[in-house]
Amino acid sequence: MVYAWQATALGEPDQVLALTDIPAPEPGPGQLLVRVRATALNFPDVLLCRGQYQIRLEPPFTPGVELCGEVVGLGxxxxERLLGTRVVGNPVLPLGALAEYTLMTAAEAYPAPESLDDAEASALHIAYQTGWFALHRRARLQEGETVLVHAAAGGVGSAAVQLAKAAGARVIGVVGGGAKAEIARGLGADLVIDRKSEDFIAAVKKYTEGRGVDVAFDPVGGDAYTGSAKCIGFEGRIVVVGFAGGHIPAPALNHALVKNYSILGLHWGLYKQKDPGAVWAAHEALVALADSGGIKPLVSERVPVKQAVDGLTALGRGETTGRVVVLP
Incomplete structure (x- = not known):
């Protein structure tokens, strides 16, 4: 038997998760048995518990969609050369990464960068792949352009700030609160706007001398999207990454027409089905950036397994920055 956090029903993590013993998993054809070395908590973990994620799992199941682990068994x-290697990626649900052992698809297990420790490596995959595809594949970011990043101190936002700076862009980070503003500045944002005390639309227009931004990276939705549409520049691109704010906006397409900007959607997970080679290429680029010091995942907290639910609760309330990582 091995330990795992199991959702016994659907609801808030602190109400439905229990640390329990389950039978040790066995890898099937094309799968790896992985000993979990670090689990990076993501907002989808909270949504899985609530039954609100795009993939709905029936209890009991184990959340945890991103990890760094050691390959200890092969399907x-x-x-055979994968045995004993350190890998990052996504587990095979419904046995997520908030467990002692999990399963991964061998074709989607990516080598962990040697330059990152287990906690940092566990936080490299989802956020940085999302940022990479949003900025480079969808928005076609060019050196010298200006990028507006919402939730710039969060898990995905912090990755986007670093990736945009690494690409030679100017970065405007929008955050909620003074502490998060300091974090965004530390990540390299050229201008940081605290939306709780400033009008970010006016601040963006002032900073860009009325031109607006070239790219808006939006994992929030709601007012963040509405504001982005007001300060996007000529031939700008708004990349819709998610709706962490809880409200899905209905964009006015006539506004996109008269201002001549593009609205781009990003469902990163779809690339794993449609173009897995592009995901591998992005991973190689991210490893090179990590090894050169161009990016470094922001791990705000490292917590033991027994405190995993506390981390998920704080994440669900929007109280965390970067990634909270659970260590065995």
Missing amino acids: AGVD
């Missing part, structure tokens, strides 16, 4: 047809 049929898997290259």
